[in-house]
Amino acid sequence: RNAHLTLDPAFTVGPVPHRLFGSFVEHMGRCVYTGIYEPGHAAADDRGFRTDVLQMVRELGPTVVRYPGGNFVSGFDWEDSVGPRAERPRRIDRAWRSVETNQFGLAEFDEWAREVGTETMMAVNLGTRGLQDACNLLEYTNHAGGTKYSDLRIAHGTKDPLDIKLWCLGNEMDGPWQVGHKTAHEYARLAAETGRAMRLIDPDIELVACGSSSRAMPTFGSWESTVLEECYDVVDYVSCHAYYEESEGDVGSFLASAVDMDAFIEEVVATADAVRARGKHRKRINISFDEWNVWYISRPHHDPSAKPWDVAPRVIEDEYSVTDAVVVGTLLNSLLRHGDRVTIGCQAQLVNVIGLLRSEPDGPAWKQTIAHPFEQVRHLAKGEILQVQASGDRYESAKYGDAEIVDAAATHDPETGTVTLFLANRDLEQPARVEVGLRGFGAERVVSATTLHAGEDQDRHTTNNQANPTAVQPRPLADVELTGGTATVVLPPLSWSVVQFA
Ligand code: AHR
Numbered sequence: 001r002n003a004h005l006t007l008d009p010a011f012t013v014g015p016v017p018h019r020l021f022g023s024f025v026e027h028m029g030r031c032v033y034t035g036i037y038e039p040g041h042a043a044a045d046d047r048g049f050r051t052d053v054l055q056m057v058r059e060l061g062p063t064v065v066r067y068p069g070g071n072f073v074s075g076f077d078w079e080d081s082v083g084p085r086a087e088r089p090r091r092i093d094r095a096w097r098s099v100e101t102n103q104f105g106l107a108e109f110d111e112w113a114r115e116v117g118t119e120t121m122m123a124v125n126l127g128t129r130g131l132q133d134a135c136n137l138l139e140y141t142n143h144a145g146g147t148k149y150s151d152l153r154i155a156h157g158t159k160d161p162l163d164i165k166l167w168c169l170g171n172e173m174d175g176p177w178q179v180g181h182k183t184a185h186e187y188a189r190l191a192a193e194t195g196r197a198m199r200l201i202d203p204d205i206e207l208v209a210c211g212s213s214s215r216a217m218p219t220f221g222s223w224e225s226t227v228l229e230e231c232y233d234v235v236d237y238v239s240c241h242a243y244y245e246e247s248e249g250d251v252g253s254f255l256a257s258a259v260d261m262d263a264f265i266e267e268v269v270a271t272a273d274a275v276r277a278r279g280k281h282r283k284r285i286n287i288s289f290d291e292w293n294v295w296y297i298s299r300p301h302h303d304p305s306a307k308p309w310d311v312a313p314r315v316i317e318d319e320y321s322v323t324d325a326v327v328v329g330t331l332l333n334s335l336l337r338h339g340d341r342v343t344i345g346c347q348a349q350l351v352n353v354i355g356l357l358r359s360e361p362d363g364p365a366w367k368q369t370i371a372h373p374f375e376q377v378r379h380l381a382k383g384e385i386l387q388v389q390a391s392g393d394r395y396e397s398a399k400y401g402d403a404e405i406v407d408a409a410a411t412h413d414p415e416t417g418t419v420t421l422f423l424a425n426r427d428l429e430q431p432a433r434v435e436v437g438l439r440g441f442g443a444e445r446v447v448s449a450t451t452l453h454a455g456e457d458q459d460r461h462t463t464n465n466q467a468n469p470t471a472v473q474p475r476p477l478a479d480v481e482l483t484g485g486t487a488t489v490v491l492p493p494l495s496w497s498v499v500q501f502a
Pocket of ligand 1: 026028069070071072171172213291348349
């Protein structure tokens with residue numbers, strides 16, 4: 001297999017958006033309880049935060065974390081989650097058929113996020129609640145004091161405002177599964193008026209309108225159009241959500257998932273820009289891709305042995321393989337390729353629930369295979385995103401059509417001169433020889449080169465798990481050369497590689 005890539009420092013997509021490498025903590029399954037929070041665990045600190053998980057989250061370095069849902073938020077009364085713990089009610093969570101104890105809430109999340117060093121992206125409930133409750137919450141979090149809800153925060157022990165900048169106007173309101181699901185018109189009016197009222201309290205907030213829950217939604221396209229016609233002046237972003245899985249043995253389509261993500265992004269950009277043109281607006285609406293991942297959604301959601309209405313049941317604790325890690329790498333590449341318009345990204349979710357990390361109650365924590373590409377791109381994509389001029393072998397995928405064998409994205413850090421390539425080889429059997437034209441960068445050496453693939457005694461289904469938590473991880477890639485401005489990299493079959501030159 002062969003691919004040829006040409007890069008030039010003058011041809012850029014734009015700067016790497018800081019918020020592109022976010023994640024998501026939902027009150028769902030064991031993401032919060034026995035995920036990030038487990039009082040009584042040997043590694044818990046005095047606030048109940050699991051420090052083993054905290055340490056791994058710091059290593060991953062999510063730049064923004066969306067909270068508290070997800071489908072959960074559409075039935076959530078935020079007031080239940082603040083104030084003295086002993087007085088917080090246990091509530092039914094209709095979205096995930098479980099019991100929410102509210103022992104971890106707004107203030108605890110804010111403290112945890114500060115410990116991690118990440119920004120909070122807060123979602124308001126536009127399913128069962130509306131404008132006034134969203135405004136009350138914003139007054140509680142962002143208003144200095146001297147009013148009912150800001151004084152309530154102070155009475156709860158948090159003197160300074162939490163100063164949350166990023167707000168989602170509901171979650172997946174186009175989905176019939178959503179508690180309080182709405183038509184595009186119903187949602188558009190509610191989101192516009194809620195956003196407008198919130199801005200009257202804090203004009204500095206940034207607002208995300210719900211887009212489509214997937215590109216396959218029957219309302220995809222018309223939903224974005226209707227919502228943005230109504231909300232264009234009020235919001236800054238429209239959201240995209242996408243989950244991919246290998247189904248019916250069609251690994252070729254699964255590996256081409258980023259082809260679908262590329263198209264999804266480009267179609268939403270086109271729709272937003274069409275509304276811009278029709279409305280003669282000046283600003284551009286960007287995309288907040290605030291839920292994306294591999295999710296084996298067609299498998300049952302719950303552990304069938306779990307009782308209904310449990311606290312923190314085991315829900316969608318997918319165990320990720322080598323193949324899944326390669327696909328996650330290509331999804332990160334897709335976000336990077338569109339970094340001029342996708343300026344927020346949240347991988348879903350952080351721990352246990354389709355998690356980057358896994359943790360066991362009273363047990364260990366470990367990084368899933370998919371954590372590795374996330375961590376690498378988060379830390380190594382620096383400076384400017386480069387346009388990648390690519391040619392080479394391709395294949396036809398059943399679901400998404402034409403796909404390149406080698407999926408690529410690249411960045412250039414003008415400060416250090418480092419060029420970083422993110423490369424996936426989608427061929428299951430054969431290595432791929434990639435030639436990279438780097439003239440113009442003055443690169444003289446290979447700084448680092450790693451690859452993640454099935455090693456000895458492993459195959460593409462190999463996972464990291466409690467028994468073997470580090471089975472799959474990036475290892476040194478030897479087959480890299482740089483001569484006279486041209487690099488040659490040989491990628492192992494079905495692999496995710498990161499190579500840096502300077
Ligand atoms: O991330 C899991 C769920 O997927 C979220 O709650 C919801 O928004 C989406 O459907």
